[in-house]
Amino acid sequence: MNTKPKIYIPRPNFPQVIERLQSHFEVIHNQADEVVLHEHYVAKAAQSDGMLTTGSDLINEALLKACGSLKICANMAVGFNNFDLEGMTRAGVLATNTPDVLTQTTADFGFALLMACARRMVESEHFLRDQQWKQWRFDLLAGHDVHGSTLGIIGMGRIGQAVAKRASKGFDMKVIYHNRTQLPAATESALEATWVELADLLAQSDHVMLVLPYSAQSHHMIGARELAMMKPGAHLINIARGGLIDEDALVDALQSGHLGGFALDVFEGEPKINPRLLTLKRVVLTPHIASSTIQTRLKMSNLAADNLIEFFAHRKAITPLNPQVLEP
Ligand code: DGY
Numbered sequence: 001m002n003t004k005p006k007i008y009i010p011r012p013n014f015p016q017v018i019e020r021l022q023s024h025f026e027v028i029h030n031q032a033d034e035v036v037l038h039e040h041y042v043a044k045a046a047q048s049d050g051m052l053t054t055g056s057d058l059i060n061e062a063l064l065k066a067c068g069s070l071k072i073c074a075n076m077a078v079g080f081n082n083f084d085l086e087g088m089t090r091a092g093v094l095a096t097n098t099p100d101v102l103t104q105t106t107a108d109f110g111f112a113l114l115m116a117c118a119r120r121m122v123e124s125e126h127f128l129r130d131q132q133w134k135q136w137r138f139d140l141l142a143g144h145d146v147h148g149s150t151l152g153i154i155g156m157g158r159i160g161q162a163v164a165k166r167a168s169k170g171f172d173m174k175v176i177y178h179n180r181t182q183l184p185a186a187t188e189s190a191l192e193a194t195w196v197e198l199a200d201l202l203a204q205s206d207h208v209m210l211v212l213p214y215s216a217q218s219h220h221m222i223g224a225r226e227l228a229m230m231k232p233g234a235h236l237i238n239i240a241r242g243g244l245i246d247e248d249a250l251v252d253a254l255q256s257g258h259l260g261g262f263a264l265d266v267f268e269g270e271p272k273i274n275p276r277l278l279t280l281k282r283v284v285l286t287p288h289i290a291s292s293t294i295q296t297r298l299k300m301s302n303l304a305a306d307n308l309i310e311f312f313a314h315r316k317a318i319t320p321l322n323p324q325v326l327e328p
């Protein structure tokens with residue numbers, strides 16, 4: 001008897017994608033949206049040949065040890081810091097992610113956070129709803145201009161470049177960036193973006209946006225020291241991963257009056273939120289939704305599904321992270 005490979009999907013997903021997967025695989029899913037206890041997650045993963053994971057599903061050494069039949073984890077995310085990639089490669093488990101399909105949507109949201117933060121939109125709405133608006137004032141909830149100001153982008157991959165394009169072309173901003181590798185001159189000139197040292201970026205930017213991958217090396221790359229280097233009144237926007245910022249130092253920098261505000265879509269230890277963050281006014285906090293439009297999340301889900309289908313049908317993948325696993 002020819003048995004279908006088993007795929008485990010620990011979190012709810014698009015019904016049409018699950019249906020698609022069911023025509024190829026035996027699918028264990030969690031459409032009931034139950035928060036899965038770790039031991040259940042490991043037990044279900046251990047019965048599986050493949051998984052469709054999200055950025056919150058850990059694939060670490062312990063899980064890999066417990067899951068001898070696992071051959072592929074298709075992440076429905078471009079980031080993959082939830083994967084122990086080296087461990088997966090050693091264990092012969094293929095890792096895939098979902099680049100490209102979310103670039104523009106995520107850049108849109110980064111820009112929305114920048115605008116909301118610089119123009120104090122969330123704080124203004126609370127002010128109005130709390131019926132504090134008594135009369136027009138010359139400086140009522142006055143923010144900082146976005147157009148014509150300087151944006152510093154840390155991490156200049158696909159999403160960073162899409163943000164840079166919005167900033168320079170749409171808002172006439174001066175764009176500076178810091179990245180391990182400098183972009184080719186033609187790309188820099190098309191984006192009107194200039195590479196600078198991190199210290200210069202922090203000192204010169206009116207708004208700093210984090211768009212770089214999270215790893216042990218980039219853990220808390222923005223701490224008290226870096227925040228102190230930022231321009232007084234500047235804004236910090238994070239659409240990458242929460243662990244890039246020391247959140248307590250960030251709160252201190254806002255409460256001391258040094259920072260003008262910040263906007264975070266990602267948090268260290270999410271979905272738990274550092275309670276100090278929740279007490280602040282001049283901030284915008286959103287629950288990791290930068291890529292969340294129906295169109296884009298469906299593309300991400302389908303790309304993860306395509307990777308699973310391609311792997312089990314042809315031992316290939318569309319967006320592999322450790323393609324060496326596929327070598328004979
Ligand atoms: C990503 O794709 O890495 C996003 O953060 C997931 O929502």
